Amino acid sequence: MVFWGGSAGEGLILAPGAPVIDAAHRNGVKVHGTVFVLREGKPGGKKKWLEKFVQKPGAAYPVADKLIQAARHYGFEGWFINQETGGDEGADATIARGLRDVRAYARATSTVECTWYDSMVASGEINWQGELNDADKLFLQDGGVRVSDSLFLDYQWNQGRLTTSGEKATGELKRSRYDVYAGAEMSWATPLDPETACPQGKQHLASVALFVPEDESMPEKSMPEKVNGKHKTMDLADLFKKEA
Template identity: 30%
Template sequence: MMGNYLEDRHFHSSEKYDDYRFVHWSAVDYFCYFSHEYVTIPPSGWLNAAHRHGVPVVGTFIVEGEGRLDEVLATEESVSRTVEALTRLCGHFGFEGWLVNVEVKVPQRNMPNLYRFVQELTSATESRVPHGRVFWYDSVTESGQLLWQNELNSRNVEFFRRSHGTLINYAWDDGHLERSAQQAKKEQSPLHRVFMGLDVFGRSRKGGFQSLESMQRIADEGFSAGIFAPGWSFETLNRFGYNIKNPQGEGQVNSAFLARNESWWARIWPTLATHPYSSLPFFTDFCVGSGRKSYDRGLVASGEDRPFFNLSRQSLQPSVPLDRNAVHHFEEAFSGGCSLLVTNYERAFRLFVTNFDLQLGVLLVGFAYKIIGDATGTDFDLLVRVTPQKNNNSEFYLFCGDYSGYVEAPQRGYLSPLTELLPRAHVKLPRDSRNLGAGWQVRYYLAKFDGPVRVQDIGVKCRRPAESKAEAQLGAVYVEALPLENLTHARTEIPLYGRNLWMEQRA
């Protein structure tokens, strides 16, 4: 965004809480922090946010001026020294590799060492850096010319062979796609190693809110996509009169960016693969890494009543765009800097795509929520979709709300919150209203199954009367698997009678 290394470069960042934040990690395989510096080391905030979501990060090695690359390619020894230095940077700062972007003409005499550099960097990164990857940007050809090919072909395929993949320049057409596929087939390589570029600013191809057309072509042919400059959703707000340079941030800028960003990602989402969350325990307070204030248990945290921007504080984010279902709400939060404000009261909607394997044990679900205004007739459910591990065609929906005991219907179960105490080790969210901010409530639920199951979706259903103006906020979600032996030991603390869900598994 804007060349990068802005306020995001600081460890504690800034008070500019409306600045560009990335939240759609579940669609991303690799995140590249790009700048026009010679060696770009991703800042700690971006590394922490990406890694929390399981996404590898690559920095950028870019050469745009004459002379500098000549030093690297002068001898085999200088190549090895540079590879050693770049690999050590990955290990020291904790990122996974490099995008190599050579944007200068390379003398023919240096081409063998340029190939050597890419090969050695790839091998060293792969062997010494966990999940290490090196990608080549389509720029220089086999003759050393700076001539973007916009495709994979015989002129740049040697770099493709020596790296983990190639990021193709964004000025491609259908012919480039066809020839790239043919070249990949010759290499006996899967197409997903070819990342076809999309520039969100619309250089060469349609971008902005028309990006779906290009993304659809990429997906239809089976290639991966390399999305350039998604910061477009923030940077272009100045075209509409928003002041995106205010160092303290502005509420209007923040709201406009979040809405614009969600809308853009929602449009291209059908072309993307969604990676599920797979590890328990699972917890999120929805903080995007910024806020007008910092909250703890629904109260402003002591000494934290000022704006902050710090991506290291970003919590796990929804797996799908929130567009028209909910918004990140900065007026108050249960924890962190924001909560989710529900905007869709007509139907249930998904928040998280999950792949939680639950063996013989008990599923614990907890969440914090708040109803603003007259709550009469307003019901809030957290939905959990469960399938037997032996039969994914069968599914069961748990409605975690406020019901009378446990009510069962075909393929559905309706649960009431626990009133009993939980062991201290499992109290991620405090329930005592005396310790919570006004209006916040915390609920816990237990569900026991008769065999191994898989939790595959978590969503929300909020109902209110047609004339109601009440609004619902979701402040945190917590999911954990409790071992049966722990429950037996703590039976006096967690009585399961009337709280069990026994799910029949048919062959």
């Protein structure tokens, strides 16, 4: 479960709170905090934030060390990293390589996990792929170096792309096809069908990552209806049934 959030105005890094960690662990669920570097604009991201993230004054990466320290101290498993700053403030190939190195360093020096969101490619450009390919593979596996534990694909995948992603993972990269997650944004009017990735009775093509799945469990797709000027209280029994 990714504790999602973070913004330029409130902070790029968000660690999960103790009640969330406790509830997840009591149900056998791992928890990741979020590092979210936004797109350019208002408030937007800034290249200097990326440069600070990958700075290496000596043999270590200070930001990575702090992320590891926070995860260990509060008892959660890792971090979801979403870098979407592009345009004039975007990263270049050097920063892209630095982000790869930061995560490889964290994986080599700790058991803290990392999930990488499919947004930035090796050149540093923001170019959502919707698949595991030559442009984004180094953020999951770079030769014999395990860079991330999983890759969250942007919402442009289809059956063909998931098939080739699995082949890339198991063939060239020597990784499990289930380290690749097909992202499905459930808040869309017509979300991508997770069954495309996990067809019944057949080998699953990839894992599935549900973004804001609670939208499917709410009384309304947007705001619950009002009764006497107040929002109707959610029927928790119905919510739990849908969540199950």
